[in-house]
């Protein structure tokens with residue numbers, strides 16, 4: 585049996601850029617999958633998509649301090665690096681980029697760039713997690729400039745983040761092909777997430793209510809007023825012990841919040857809610 589290729593693990597931007605320059609000079613295309621680790625099948629689906637389209641897949645694992653508006657969430661973010669490396673190796677990932685904080689933020693966190701994200705930063709995740717998307721842009725701009733991928737793969741699970749990164753690619757003038765990959769779910773419908781590791785058994789059973797609320801909304805969607813639908817979804821979550829940040833229906837292309845649906849406009853439902861200390865998000869395109 586052929587021995588699978590050994591994955592290359594690099595920790596500095598220099599080493600990464602050298603490796604990728606050599607790959608490019610051979611004509612290899614580069615696919616990039618940025619993650620914060622604690623990998624699951626959602627992440628692996630992105631690796632598989634990248635491998636299907638590129639000669640070299642770079643996965644980064646970096647828990648980005650700049651994107652956590654809640655210091656406790658950062659402190660408690662799950663880290664499972666040995667398991668992650670085994671999964672990536674098994675998947676045939678060519679390169680794992682594993683930088684330290686000083687490598688990504690050599691000048692620390694003062695005087696960071698400010699990205700003009702406009703409306704996206706004022707609504708939903710932007711509204712409830714102040715500074716979060718600026719932090720996402722900080723790390724993504726830095727990683728993208730290091731990797732300079734032909735193709736970038738991210739998950740629809742983080743719907744608004746995908747819109748932010750699409751905008752960032754324009755702002756920093758990169759012509760990377762951007763692929764939004766479908767949300768991978770557990771058998772009961774719960775969207776896979778690294779934060780699910782922080783749910784105890786009881787909370788894990790309850791967590792699926794987010795998916796059920798989205799599914800209920802999709803099944804009941806009719807042209808007309810939308811408030812009844814979103815109120816019912818919020819009630820379902822609250823009745824199951826969630827503290828709801830938001831449950832909204834929005835234009836699927838702009839994220840403008842909608843109170844009325846004309847029956848044609850593409851719409852998505854987006855939700856964020858706490859179960860105990862753990863904040864879960866999910867979304868569904870409804871039509």
Ligand code: AMP
Nearest residue numbers: 619620621626738739741742767768776
């Ligand atoms: P994270 O490690 O949570 O920052 O996620 C890294 C990438 O994986 C992001 O592009 C996420 O949108 C994506 N991702 C996370 N969960 C899922 C999932 N359940 N299905 C598909 N992609 C996902």
